[in-house]
Amino acid sequence: MPADYLPILFFAVVAVVLSAIAVLMPALFGPKRPTSVKLAPYESGKLPIGPARRRFSIQYYLYAVLFILFDVEIVFLFPWAVVFRDLAPRWLGLAEAAVFVLILLLGLAYVWKKGGLEWE
Amino acid sequence: MTVSQVVFILLSIAALGGALGVVFARNLFRAALALVLSFVGVAGFYVLLEAEFLAMVQILVYVGAIAILIIFAIMLSRRMMSSETQPWNEQWVGAVVVAAALFAALVFILSRVDWPATEAQVPADSISQLGQALVSPDFYVLPFEVASVLLLVALVGAVIIAREQ
Amino acid sequence: MEISLPTFDFLVVAPEIVVLITALLVMVVDMVIGREQKGRLAWVALVGVLAAGALSYYLWDGSDPALHDMLAADGYALFLNLAILVAAALAILFSLEYTGRVGLAQGEYYTLLLLSTAGMMLMAAAINLMTIFLALEILSISLYVLVGLNRAERRSAEAALKYFVLGAFASGFLLYGMALIYGQAGTTSLAGIRAAVQAGGEPSALLLVGLGLMIAGFGFKVALVPFQMWTPDVYQGAPTSVTAFMSVGAKVAGFAALGRVALYAFGDLQGDWRWVLAVLSALTMTVGNLAALRQANLKRMLAYSSIAHAGYALAGLAAGNAQGTSGLLFYLFAYAFMNAGAFAIIIAAGRFEGATGGGETLDDFAGLAARKPGLAVAMALFMLSLAGVPPLAGFLAKLYVFGAAVRGGLIWLAVFGVVNSVISAYYYLRVVVSMYMREGRPAAVPAPVCAGLQVGVALAAVAIVLLGLWPGPIVDLARVAALALLGG
Numbered sequence: 001m002p003a004d005y006l007p008i009l010f011f012a013v014v015a016v017v018l019s020a021i022a023v024l025m026p027a028l029f030g031p032k033r034p035t036s037v038k039l040a041p042y043e044s045g046k047l048p049i050g051p052a053r054r055r056f057s058i059q060y061y062l063y064a065v066l067f068i069l070f071d072v073e074i075v076f077l078f079p080w081a082v083v084f085r086d087l088a089p090r091w092l093g094l095a096e097a098a099v100f101v102l103i104l105l106l107g108l109a110y111v112w113k114k115g116g117l118e119w120e
Numbered sequence: 121m122t123v124s125q126v127v128f129i130l131l132s133i134a135a136l137g138g139a140l141g142v143v144f145a146r147n148l149f150r151a152a153l154a155l156v157l158s159f160v161g162v163a164g165f166y167v168l169l170e171a172e173f174l175a176m177v178q179i180l181v182y183v184g185a186i187a188i189l190i191i192f193a194i195m196l197s198r199r200m201m202s203s204e205t206q207p208w209n210e211q212w213v214g215a216v217v218v219a220a221a222l223f224a225a226l227v228f229i230l231s232r233v234d235w236p237a238t239e240a241q242v243p244a245d246s247i248s249q250l251g252q253a254l255v256s257p258d259f260y261v262l263p264f265e266v267a268s269v270l271l272l273v274a275l276v277g278a279v280i281i282a283r284e285q
Numbered sequence: 286m287e288i289s290l291p292t293f294d295f296l297v298v299a300p301e302i303v304v305l306i307t308a309l310l311v312m313v314v315d316m317v318i319g320r321e322q323k324g325r326l327a328w329v330a331l332v333g334v335l336a337a338g339a340l341s342y343y344l345w346d347g348s349d350p351a352l353h354d355m356l357a358a359d360g361y362a363l364f365l366n367l368a369i370l371v372a373a374a375l376a377i378l379f380s381l382e383y384t385g386r387v388g389l390a391q392g393e394y395y396t397l398l399l400l401s402t403a404g405m406m407l408m409a410a411a412i413n414l415m416t417i418f419l420a421l422e423i424l425s426i427s428l429y430v431l432v433g434l435n436r437a438e439r440r441s442a443e444a445a446l447k448y449f450v451l452g453a454f455a456s457g458f459l460l461y462g463m464a465l466i467y468g469q470a471g472t473t474s475l476a477g478i479r480a481a482v483q484a485g486g487e488p489s490a491l492l493l494v495g496l497g498l499m500i501a502g503f504g505f506k507v508a509l510v511p512f513q514m515w516t517p518d519v520y521q522g523a524p525t526s527v528t529a530f531m532s533v534g535a536k537v538a539g540f541a542a543l544g545r546v547a548l549y550a551f552g553d554l555q556g557d558w559r560w561v562l563a564v565l566s567a568l569t570m571t572v573g574n575l576a577a578l579r580q581a582n583l584k585r586m587l588a589y590s591s592i593a594h595a596g597y598a599l600a601g602l603a604a605g606n607a608q609g610t611s612g613l614l615f616y617l618f619a620y621a622f623m624n625a626g627a628f629a630i631i632i633a634a635g636r637f638e639g640a641t642g643g644g645e646t647l648d649d650f651a652g653l654a655a656r657k658p659g660l661a662v663a664m665a666l667f668m669l670s671l672a673g674v675p676p677l678a679g680f681l682a683k684l685y686v687f688g689a690a691v692r693g694g695l696i697w698l699a700v701f702g703v704v705n706s707v708i709s710a711y712y713y714l715r716v717v718v719s720m721y722m723r724e725g726r727p728a729a730v731p732a733p734v735c736a737g738l739q740v741g742v743a744l745a746a747v748a749i750v751l752l753g754l755w756p757g758p759i760v761d762l763a764r765v766a767a768l769a770l771l772g773g
Contacts, residue, residue, distance in 0.1 A: 079251030
């Protein structure tokens, strides 16, 4: 029932209000005495090296694609896992999911072998 | 107006506003963020339609993964990241005409359609029913296995495209 | 609670499974063998394709089994399997030397070629919107990557990008159409949609709009005007062996699904879609032929010619009768040989020394008859067959589809087709004239042609002659296949 989602709605409202307060209050009331150090991008206390908007390695892209693919795999396996215990014969239910996973495992082995998982 | 109608309108504002943001944002990065808003709105529609699993998938895959991939892709190409792009070019008149014509045609047709509706209730345990359907040969076991082949093709393709030469 | 899972008959989809397993096998073998042994992958792939072809033929006992509303192993699917597997086998033979010469990664090349083949076969067998879409995506994504596989060539990457962006757009149209149809019919099964269409009364606007959007989506895959813009750039930019494969395979798969959706699911609405397809057919052949007249690059010319041929084949579908359907099937089968064969000659010509155009221009073919008489004869046969000169396969194919169009009351379409064939003869014969009547440049020294390619070209040439002179067996098969779809 959509009514079950009221807590989520409440949560979302609280999140928006809280973050709005956190952003607006300092902007309205905080003293502003900028120095070059204060204006530097925050890098966990270290001095920033190079521009923040530099080009990212293509490796990130490959990782993101792999993430999506296995994400989708989980989406398919999730409903299967919910009913797995009730399937009869159970080995057939297992075999069906095993074929699904094995085909993707082969893909993972392929990525590994081709060096797609190595960070250069 | 019922509560779900109010919620529907709010979600529509999110989904359509996000979509407009994607088209009109001058900065590609902001366009990608607007896309996330649109995705979330669509996830809300699924909840409203009592398709909870689909809503979860929408959040998990579209908001969680595809939006990230798009943002990565923008960050991979430096010029897109820093400079403003011009969403208009000399073909905008034609594009507007075509889009408006398609919109008018769809509205005209879809508003005259007598939409088939069913009285059936959405089952409470829709996920386990989905799970059954996925492995049952009477339903979707074949598309289920074929889907893994599709994922494999995408995997191999991604590695080939992303490989440094 | 216990959910019992009935077993199901794998044999129904055995050819598809064989191709899939071969693809996975190629992938595994590619991971374990050394760089210098990669050439053997082609043979693994070829064996798999031939085995699947043999299975498709032997499975054909007229029983037309279906796998739970998802896939059918009926005569229609098995006949188209044969056409697809012919294209795949020829493409593998043509790739033996070409992949090494151009520097394509062989493991990925053959894996994707086989996966794409499997996608095409699944699409020919699909009797559910869901399987149609999955199969289409498998074949499309493999082809996007195959088109861009040549990393040394900028045009290859450009072609891949164009194909991908426009292809994704077309998939969107297709999916939207499917969603509308599902909205009305309440099922994705083609049989269920057929029942919803037959339910009587005024045909629902949702179904008609959905069908229109699906025609647009398939029209992109088979390159119908006005969805053909990508074709010349993609066919030219892709590695030539990939062009040979996709120009046949993607068209066969697209027509297979379009035929099933239009003739079977929407068979009762023929009056609503026939005229659309007839107009598209006339437009497609005319635009394709007029553009082909002006091309100097042979790959581009053949791209436009393939657009024109999609128009001719569509005439068989627009006819809307059994003759038209079997004519379409025969057309696709004959087209597989003549079109793939023509691209093979371009692959061979790319090795000639002094071939300044990479074997792709008319000048490279000047005087070929004197230097390579065998190749020249084969190319002349392919060109004449594509032009529709009797007694070759291309002539009979056109005869069948135009004859069916006349029977279906589309006399104007048949006239259009004949006029177009006459126009097309000009650019096909120009190649023949160049080979036989013009002097080759003295620098142009013929290079030895790979044996596998020679075998493939010879097979294709013999096939189009045999299909022209002795079409009986294949025509009978096509007729049975058409009846499997239309019932009767």
